[in-house]
Amino acid sequence: MSYIAVIFTSTRRDSDHEEYATWSHLMSEMVREIPGFLDSDSFRDPETREGVTIAYFENEEAVKTWREVSEHQEAQQLGREKFYGEYRVRIARVEREYHWERPD
Secondary structure (H helix, E strand, C coil): CCEEEEEEEEEECCCCHHHHHHHHHHHHHHHCCCCCEEEEEEEECCCCCEEEEEEEECCHHHHHHHHCCHHHHHHHHHHHHHHEEEEEEEEEEECCCCCCCCCC
């Protein structure tokens, strides 16, 4: 089974920390309500402020639904105005997945 990965890479500006945290938490909660959302991973280097968030969706329709959420669009606008020095969005289809975990 394939699925879609939306890969968001960004560099945070060194400002608006509390407002950013509020919006980041809101988006993290809201995306989970989208039908077809599977999971997400997010990482940010505190020194360089470079980060990656990857959201996984069952299909492109779920991605489109998320893209059209009004609060998500507002967060995108705030990102351009306040939160980010730069960002990039990549959309990829994941064809295979492997997993390994150390047994305890």
